[in-house]
Amino acid sequence: MKATFLLLACVVLLGLSSGGQADELKKHFYKKLCPQAEDMVQDLVWASVKNNSALPAKLLRLFFHDCFVRGCDASVLLDSTANISAEKDAIPNRSLAGFEVIDQVKAALEKACPGRVSCADIVALAARDSVSFQFQKPLWEVKTGRRDGNVSLASEALADIPSPGANFTRLVQQFASKNLDVEDLVVLSGAHTIGVGHNPSLNATHAA
Ligand code: HEM
Numbered sequence: 001m002k003a004t005f006l007l008l009a010c011v012v013l014l015g016l017s018s019g020g021q022a023d024e025l026k027k028h029f030y031k032k033l034c035p036q037a038e039d040m041v042q043d044l045v046w047a048s049v050k051n052n053s054a055l056p057a058k059l060l061r062l063f064f065h066d067c068f069v070r071g072c073d074a075s076v077l078l079d080s081t082a083n084i085s086a087e088k089d090a091i092p093n094r095s096l097a098g099f100e101v102i103d104q105v106k107a108a109l110e111k112a113c114p115g116r117v118s119c120a121d122i123v124a125l126a127a128r129d130s131v132s133f134q135f136q137k138p139l140w141e142v143k144t145g146r147r148d149g150n151v152s153l154a155s156e157a158l159a160d161i162p163s164p165g166a167n168f169t170r171l172v173q174q175f176a177s178k179n180l181d182v183e184d185l186v187v188l189s190g191a192h193t194i195g196v197g198h199n200p201s202l203n204a205t206h207a208a
Pocket residue numbers: 009010013056057058060061064095162163164165166171188189191192194195196197198199
């Protein structure tokens with residue numbers, strides 16, 4: 001049941017427009033550019049998840065928060081500068097985690113194939129591979145070819161990422177602004193069948 005929910009959720013998320021995408025995404029975009037890329041992502045992510053079972057939820061949420069602001073362009077990974085507060089530092093993103101796994105995979109891929117594999121594709125593949133670890137096979141197909149963005153604004157993340165206090169009408173509006181319908185909202189919300197949620201107002205934690 002959990003796997004079905006997550007699979008559907010992620011297929012919908014993968015359909016979100018990718019702000020930094022070259023042309024159409026395609027299967028095995030890196031076949032010639034860096035043939036080992038997808039295997040390396042899977043190996044490194046699986047090794048991390050083996051030691052930390054909380055990671056799949058972190059990496060799945062990271063992917064969602066990336067895609068909802070400027071498309072799936074890895075803008076959520078960028079750090080703030082002296083003058084610009086980046087997405088990462090917006091309130092809804094302060095509880096994101098798993099960045100170190102993406103950094104580790106990116107560093108390994110830069111050694112193997114410098115300048116070839118986008119962080120945006122690594123985030124998308126890492127979400128799939130981390131959730132798939134317990135099944136020891138990829139649960140859904142991830143097409144690749146995303147380009148990394150270079151704009152990251154906390155103000156946009158604050159406006160675009162749905163708030164835990166949003167009512168249904170607001171959630172429907174926010175999803176509609178990303179070309180997602182009510183069914184997508186329901187299916188994607190199924191992602192909460194894994195992970196942890198903190199409720200600061202109750203000072204409590206709910207784990208699934
Ligand atoms: C529909 C609007 C959504 C709202 C309002 C929402 C809100 C939240 C909140 C408040 C948390 C708890 C964060 C914390 O306490 O640290 C959370 C966790 C989570 N969310 Fe969402 N979310 C939404 C949609 C999604 C979507 C579309 C996905 C992925 C497809 C997703 C994946 C997750 C996951 C996996 C966690 C657990 C993270 C962890 O264990 O660290 N959420 N969400």
